[in-house]
Amino acid sequence: MSTSVTHYSIPEEMKEGSTVANLASDLGLDVKTLNQRKMRLDIIANKKYLDVNKETGELYIVEKIDREYICPTKSSASCYLKLEMILENPVRIFNVEVEILDMNDNAPQFRRDVIHLDISEATPKGERFSLSNAVDPDVGTNSVKTYHLSESEHFNIEVQTGRDGSKFAEFILIKALDREKQAVHNLILTAVDGGTPARSGTASVIVRVLDTNDNAPTFDKSIYTVKIIENSPIGSLVIDLNATDLDDGANSDLTYSYSLYTSEKTQETFNLNSATGEITVKGMLNYEDFKIYDMEVIATDKGANSLSGQCTIKILVEDMNDNHPEISIKSFQSPVNENIELDTVIAVVSVSDKDSGDNGVVDLHIPHNMPFKLRESSDNYYQLVVSQPLDREKVPEYDITFTVTDRGSPPLSDNETMTLELLDVNDNVPQFPQSFYTIRVMENNAPGALLSSLTAFDPDLHENQYLVYFILEKEIANTSMSMLFSINPENGNLYALKTFDYEIEREFLFHIEARDSGSPPLSSNVTVHIIIVDQNDNAPVIVSPWRAHGSVVEEKIPRSTDKGSLVAKVIALDTDSVHNSRITYQFLQVTDATLFSLDQYNGEIRTMRMFSYRDPRHQRLVVVAKDNGDPALSATVTIKLSTVETAVKAYSDMTEVPLEYDIFSDLNLYLVIGLGSVSFLLLITILVTIVLKCQKPKPSKAAPPSRNSVISERNSTVADSTLVSNDAYWYSLFLAETRKGKLVVRQPVPKGSRYIVSSIPRGTGLTETSDSAASTLQ
Incomplete structure (x- = not known):
């Protein structure tokens, strides 16, 4: 076995899993040989922080190392982890020292x-x-x-x-x-x-x-006067004395006590808290027994050399009405309907007072200006009844305060407040801000356009307030209002369902109803007057002189024509309103401005002088008919005049120059179809106008119109031969008869303002007119 020591140094901030060193290599061991011999290298001490990988022989950190925890004492600057390694087969033991190096990871x-x-x-x-x-x-x-x-x-x-x-x-x-x-x-x-x-x-x-004790305690006042009611309960506060000491700590801690000049009776009746200075009732007070108590209180600090201050207190006992009257609500009905009947009982109240004499006599009151009154039913019992009609829309609820007061001196009182809630009744009809609405709508409006918002108000609540709007049905010319207009049933927004044409329909009058959802429901209606405002959307149409081919008219006049003779008359019609249909005539082009004049109002072209041999034989006149709209619309006609030496019969101012019958024989087929379509549309317009006018009373009788003759009833404010735009029958007759080669003539009735319109065959110089008989037509 070996006892050699292997030394390593590591910083304490190394993390778990970090490799310290290859221990097997440092110990001179071959990992491959160890594995072949099935030798195992292991740690048998301090295995908590370090361990060895048995396959690679690497020494690694198992748990983060805290140097201050491992080496809590600072006796030595060095801190070691000592390990013992064992190698089996054969057994060998190695000593390993790992020094933990300190880092500045702790603050003072x-x-x-x-x-x-x-x-x-x-x-x-x-x-x-x-x-x-x-x-x-x-x-x-x-x-x-x-x-x-x-x-x-x-x-x-x-x-x-x-x-x-x-x-x-x-x-x-x-x-x-x-x-x-x-x-x-x-x-x-x-x-x-x-x-x-x-x-x-x-x-x-x-x-x-x-602090040092150099300040004596002081009171706010030197003499206090206090009033207290007789029969005050034990413990009632009489006065809270508050002496102050500028010192600190024990030098400012105060103790309160009675002086030797305070009587025993006073000390038995009132208690003085030595720590807080509160004086409270200790015995029963009776005004008839004792009315005034005098006492003297001393405040002493707890300093080493204690200092003190004193004050005098005078207590006055008052004889008082010491029992309050009482209110008891026996019954109270809430909520109630706003239409509750008068004299209905809302509440029953009883009052009482334990005092006797005047102190026990009580009076019950409710606030003034309320729709209720108190009615005494028996001793100390009162009924609250309805005295005036109630209206929830004005006052939705009432806070009724019952106040009871005795007759003591001073009087004592008590009160109790009850809230009376009113339930809504459907007693208000919907109200429109206006009784009559006039709404102007420009013609050619887009279908579905918002015209106006007709909103009504209902001061009721809930379903009594929810309104639904209707258009009251009314038929005009077999057309109901609901086909022309629509109203939003929830908010009263009025819409147009179609595009209006001023030339066809000019006004509508109907009613709108607002109905609440109460039971039974209440409703009101308002009149709506729709006025269609005209736009200048129709250009003038020149109806005279007749143009068979395009827009050029050829006329022949004798060169011997006198000054002031009527050469031609331009007549234009405009189906717009009176303002937009006022026609004025002007020359756009004229061959000789000194030869012809044009009346801007009636369209008459007359000679300003006689023709001379120097004047050219052919004259070209371009006339524009312009309406009074903004912007103005116009139409033009070109008149080619040829002067002839032969005499041509001149008609009077009330006739037109004859046209040859065969000028219509070459009429283009498309022009005929176009003119026929215009005539058809105008005829429909005439029929609608006649139906509408038939519904109104006629101011006077006129001769019935016929195909060959018509009498105009309107008053004439311009020259005899001037037409206005709404003379539709005259225009229709003119187109129809001139296509047949007839001459259309309009003459005033003698001593009257009416016109007789007649037609005669072309090529004759005779005009047949009559109030009753029609002219002969071929």
Whole structure:
């Protein structure tokens, strides 16, 4: 067996599983040979921290090593783990020493976190005091090296070294203390070790300055006057004396006592707490037996040379109404419906008072301006009844305070509050902010557009407050309102279901109902007036002169035409509203501006002078008809005038120049279809207008319209031959008759404002008109 020693050094911070060394190699053992011979290397001592890998022969750490735990004493700077290794077959024993090297892993630490020092204010400066030193389990330079003290004008420290090399600090008073200026000094003592990096620990040093007994106790007053009610119970507080002493500690601890001048009767009736100075009732007080008690109390401190102060107390016993009246609620009904009948009993209350005489007579009250009243039913019993109608929407609940007061002097009272809750009744109809709504809707609106929000309010609660909105059905021209408008039943939002056309429909009048969900339900309705606002969405249509081919009209006039003669008349129609349909006429182009004039209001083109031989034979006039919209819409017509030497019969201002019948024979098929479609749409419009107007009373009777003749009932405010945009029948007749080669003529009725519209065959110069008989048509 071998007794050689193998030495290793490791730092204590090595982690578990770390390899210390290859022990087999260091011992001169071949691991392969060991395995072949089935020899086993094992540790038989200190196996807690270190072990050997039996296959590789490596020495490794089993558990983290703490040097301060293994070597708690600091008698030696070295710390070893001694191991014994055994090798079997043959048996050999090896000694292994593993030195644990210290690291600075511990900070200095004081045995106490707080160091208390009591120093008298009479201590002279220069006096030294011992402080407990800090300890550091590390060794060498890693242990405590020095101390520091926080800044102070009264104290300082000196670092001393002990026989064992430990460091400690001495506390030195460098300036005299004054307890009245500062009774406690709080300092921080710091210990620092010599490691790299350095570690430190702190302790609080609390210095309490001890006082000398140089102040006598004093009371707030020299004389106290106290009133106390007779029959006050034993132990009732009379007065709490509070003498003060500016000293500290035992010098300010006070003891209270009666002086020799206090009578035995007083001391038997009142108890004085010697520690707190409280004076309490010790015996029964009776105003009729004893009314005034005088006493003298002394406060003495517990200093070595005790000091004292005194005061005088005068106690006055008062005769009082010492029994309070009592209230007892026998019954109370809550909640109740807000429509509860008047004079209904809500509560029954009883009152009582144990006193006698006036002190036992009581009165019961409730607050004023409440819809209730008290009614006395029997001795000391009262009923609370409803005196005015209740309305939950104004006051949802009442806090009713019953107050009982006796007639003593001073009177005593008691009160009790009960809450009366009102239940809602469906007694309020829904209310709209307005009784009539006027809503303007621009035509050509998008279907589904929000028009307005018609929200009603119901002050009731719960289902009595939940509202549902309806449109009251009303049919207009076989169309119900629900097909035109929709309302959200929950919030009253009104929507349009279709796109409106001002030229077809201009206003709607209907009712909307708001109904609550109460039982029975209540409802109210509001009138809604929908006004369709016109847009300038129709351009003027030129209906005269008739254009058979495109937009060019050819006319012939004699060169001998006089000045002021009517050459042509431009008539345009616009189906928009009156404002947007006002037509004005202007020349866009004119061959000779000195030859023709155009009336901007009636569209009449007249000669401004006679033709001369220098004037060209062909004149080109371009006329624009513009409406009054914003932006304005317009239509144009081109008139080509040819002057002829032959005489042409001129018609009066109330007729049109004859057109040859054969000008329509070459009419393009597509133009005919287009004009027919326009005529059909206008005819539908006329029929709808007639139906609507038939529902209203007519101001006067007129001759029934016929195919060949019509009498216009409207008043004329412009020239005889001027048409307005809503004269649809005249426009329809004009299109129909001119296609057949007829001449359409409109003449005023003598002594009247009506017009007679007639048609005659082209090629004749005769005009047949009549109020009753129709003209002959071929």
